[in-house]
Amino acid sequence: MKADLHIHTVLSPCGSLDMAPCNIVKRAKEENLSIIGITDHNSTKNALVIKEIAQREGIYVLTGAEITTKEEIHLLAFVDGDKNLQLLQDFLDSNIVKIDNNVDIFGYQLVVDEFESIVEQIDHLLINSLNCDIYEIESFVRSIGGFVIPAHIDKKQNSILSQLGYLPLDLNCNVLEVSAKCNIHKFIEDNSYLKKYNFIRSSDAHYLEDIGCGYTQIEIEDSNLNFEVIKNSINSY
Helix, strand or coil: CEEEEEECCCCCCCCCCCCCHHHHHHHHHHCCCCEEEECCECCCCCHHHHHHHHHHCCCEEEEEEEEECCCCCEEEEEECCHHHHHHHHHHHHHHECCCECCHHHHCCCEEECCCCCEEEECCECCCCCECCCHHHHHHHHHHCCCEEEECCCCCCCCCHHHHHCCCCCCCCCCEEEECCCCCHHHHHHHCHHHCCCEEEECCCECCHHHCCCCCEECCCCCCCCCHHHHHHHHHCC
16 A cells, blocks of 8 residues: 655645645545555644545545654654544643744644634644653653654754664664655665664655655555554554
8 A cells, every 4th residue: 555654734834725634635645645644743633634534535544743852853653543642632732842933934833624714723833842852752652552753864854863863772663764755775775773674755745746755655464454554564564
């Protein structure tokens, strides 16, 4: 199955206002994506409406967020079920450093419904970091049945390698994300200690035309597509 697990919506700073729920699902269908991940910066509030729309189109949505750690590292975090998604949202709200968003610079951060009506506008800047380090965030996400993937580790900003200079081998994850244009073979050659990890490629789309520009073909052996099946398939990819 073709999967793009790093997609932003109108809720994310610097995201296009075209990134509304129906538009995202339509574009995902055009790109023949079977699985998408909704990963707004430090918020989950547009994930469920997209999941509901996508389900009608036969597309599975992993719900979560792109979390910024205290070290300014971006982590993709995914959880299963409405209850756990709310627990993740509460964790984000409780720990993010709250600084007012400047809409002239970063744009509006909008929670919307299926018909693009504004449900809520988030006033604090969502790209700020949390008061939690990478271990605390990974541990919390795992405690509610989810999993984390260090995001775009090949990038020179906000990746675990750019911020720490290395990937801690005691971090409880075995899947890493690279960006759409990364030469994965050259990257592993340059970072040979990472060859034991599984890799996915994603778009990190903030604009409709970018959805699906980076993707991963995931082998799903179980016809009953669900969160655990996808998690296990990614981890064994």
